[in-house]
Amino acid sequence: MHDDLATLLLRRRPWHTLEAPFYTSNGILEAELDLIFSRHWIFVGQEPDVPEPGDVNALAIGNARILILRDDDNQVRAFHNVCRHRGAQLVPDGRSQVGNLVCRYHTWTYGLDGKLLFADHMGAGFDLSCRGLRPIALRSLEGLLFVCLADDPPDDFDVMAKAISPYLAPHRIRDCRIAHQVDLIEEGNWKLTMENNRECYHCSANHPELTVPLFAYGFGFAPESMDDGSRAEVARYEALVTESQGRWEAQGIPSRLIERLSGCATGFRTERLVLDRDGESHTVDTRVACRRLMGDLEEKRLGGLHFWTQPNSWHHLMSDHAITFCALPLGPDRTLLRTTWLVHKDAVEGVDYDLANLVAVWQATNRQDADLVGITQAGVGSRGYTPGPYSPHTEGLVEEFCAWYVERMTAGLGA
Ligand code: FES
Ligand SMILES: [Fe+2]
16 A cells, blocks of 8 residues: 555645545555654644543544543643553543543543552552553643644644744633534545635635625635726725734734645644624624623734644634634544634623524534535545646645645655
């Protein structure tokens, strides 16, 4: 498989979709779990998943079952969710609360620091100290949680953290709580989920809710095919960007584009996008959905801060709420998309916000995107599929995603 994979990677045509096996092959998914998902920083959730000591969140990255917890010193930690006795999964997937971590098979008991505290009937010479839970590297980027399954994680996480922290900090994700979380299974390869996210070429035809306050021109356009009306719209958009960025930067709210999506292990991009219609937030009526703003923010009109990470996440932060998206492969043609809506921890449902209104745009958008991923999987897995070209104006960031993927797979195979 690895020779075939090396050949496929080598002959990938830039600015074209990947060949079919990248979307359909079990063997390639196995290689990705090894070379991508086990060797890079993977977004897995946020500190509000585990707000109190003893809170646990368990999930799977491919065949790696992991748990994230908050210990008694308020530190967030990650461990393999595997008992060191006979290997039982220690805590169930999803969120739970524990005092200690007690395996229900033979009651081996671990502290929140991972140390084995108790294991009876193991004989006089049994040494508890060398049977603690196996730790996993974890970093919190202003409350967004990333893990790396490798013993030697990519050391450029700090480059991302330094660049992104000032953008995220005003929204104070650590001081949020989860208003809503949904797991959606998309019937497509995880790269189709990500590629679809990296462009808005499809937005005007598919996303009536999402596009209400979005400028089509924020996502690229073909200058040669523009009429006077379109040119006027572009000018209005550019004037609003200049005005908004100046206003935000004067308040100490960073907004300018930072892009480092390929040519590195820890790829990312951020930009604070302006919202049209005098938009306060990315909602159906463009008003804030939550009266209690995030952190200590007072200004409602902060646009939509976009933050993307390779290989598996994107995030939108407005003045009143934030939404995080975590994509994880379940199989070559199935992907888990976990979407989390965050509001200030003091915001009260029914008083400060209406949940249906808060989640309306992305509930609809996720359904629409899942459908697009599904029809694409059906096509790329079909006999007639051959790689197609990206738009030079609107799909450059899809190309960046694929370029990063090919680079990292190739580097991993070489190593
Ligand atoms: S497998 Fe966990 S205590 Fe035996
Ligand atoms: Fe979409």
